[in-house]
Amino acid sequence: MSISMTAGANSPLTSSEFRIEVSASGRRIDVSALLLTAAGKVRTDADLIFYNAPIGPGVRHVPGTASTPDAVVIAPASLPASIDKVVITASLDPPTTTFAGVQTVAGLIDIASGDHQVAFIPDNLTVETALVVFEVYRRGADWKVRAVGQGYANGLTGIATDFGITVDDEPTSAPPVTSPPAPSVPTPSVSAPSVPAYSGTAYSGTASADNRPNLDKGRVVLRKQQSVLLTKFGKPLQNKVRMALGWDPAPGRAKIDLDASCIAFDTTRKVVATCWFLKLSILDSAVAHSGDNLTGAGEGDDETITVDLGRLPTNVVGLVFTVNSFSGQKFTDVQRAFCRLVDVGTNEEMVRFELSDSNPSTGVLMCKMVREPSGWVMTALGQYADGKTVRKMKKPAAAAL
Helix, strand or coil: CCEEECCCCEEEECCCCEEEEEEECCEEEEEEEEEECCCCCCCCHHHEEECCECEECCEEEECCCCCCCCEEEECHHHCCCCCCEEEEEEEEECCCCCCCCCCEEEEEEECCCCCEEEEECCCCCCCCCEEEEEEEEEECCEEEEEEEEEEECCHHHHHHHHCCCCCCCCCCCCCCCCCCCCCCCCCCCCCCCCCCCCCCCCCCCCECCCCCECCCCCCEEECCCCEEECEECCEECCCEEEEEEEEEECCCCCCCCCEEEEEEECCCCCEEEEEECCECEECCCCEEECCCCCCCCCCCCCEEEEEEHHHCCCCCCEEEEEEECCCCCCHHHEEEEEEEEEECCCCEEEEEEECCCCCCCCEEEEEEEEEECCEEEEEEEEEEECCCCHHHHHHHHHHHC
C-alpha cells in the first residue's frame, strides 16, 4: 500500500532496488540525482546523474517515454560508502516555465514487486522551475526517504550549484550591457592574420577591401578557416542572431547525443561566461541556449544559441561555438554536422558552414565570432579537440581566437 507523504515526512526503505519517478500533468519533466557526502556536497561533477550522464555507482537514469515518466533507479547497497545521501530533483523542460499551477506527482516503486510504496505531491509552488523532490539518506546501516518539495527559480543550475557542481565561471556581477559598443575595443591580434585569400567561389556575399565577404548580397557559405564580415551595406549587425547547430547519426548509429555551447571571451582571451546545457542563459540573457537535444534525430537544427549582439557587454570580444559528446561518443559516429547563423527577426539564414570530415574526438570547435572595430566577423573553424564537456574546450577555444 502506498504511503502518501507531506513535505518533511520520512519513511524507512526496505527495497533492495527502487525507482523514483516524477510526472506533471502533461508537462515534460527531467529527473536527476545527486550523490552527496556527509558534507552535503558532490565529490565530483560525475556525481550528477541525469540524461547526459545516465550511469553512476548505485544510481541510473531512466529516460521517460510517451507512456512512462522520467525516473532514476537506486540500489542502496551499491552506493559508495562515502555517499551519505542521494538527492532526487525534477526540472521542467523547457526550463523557462514554472511549476505554478502544474500538479506534480512523485512516486517510489519497488523494482522487484512493482508496488508503489511512497507518493508525494509538492504544493504551494509558484516561480520554481526545478525542485528537490526526495532525499534518500543513510541512518546507521539503514536507508530512509524524506519528502522535500523545495523549489528553485533558477532551474537545475541552482540545484547543482548548491550541491557543489561547477556550472561555469561567470562573474557574479556581469558588466553593464546597455552601453553602446566602444570603438576603442582592441581586436585580438590573431584574427586578421588567420584569414586566407579567397577565390570567392564559395560565397554569394560581396568581398570587402580586405578580401572577406560581407552580407550585402545575402547568404554566405563558408569552408574551414574562411570568414565573413557580419555587415550589410556598411552597417554592422546589432540585432538578435541565432547560431543553429545540427548533426545526424552516421549510418548504423541509432542516436547521437551532442551538446552545443558558447564560450564568451574578453580581450585577454579570458573566459567571461559559458552558455551550455547547465547554464542556459548568460550575460543578462544576451546569450541564451534552447536546451538539450538527446538524440540528434530529425531534420534541421538540433540545438540553437541566440545572441543579442546589441546587448553584449563591451568587454566581450570573442564568442566560440562548440559541440561536445558528453557520453564519449566520437565524431566518427556523426555525419552532416553544421552550423548556421540566422537573423532572428526575419528567420533568414545569413551564414552556413558544414563540417565535411570526421575525427575520433569527443569535441569540435565549430565557429567563432570576433568583434572588430568595423563589427563582428564570423569564421568557420571545424577544429577537433577532446572534451566531453565545454569546460575542456576552453583552452583550445582561446587558442583559436
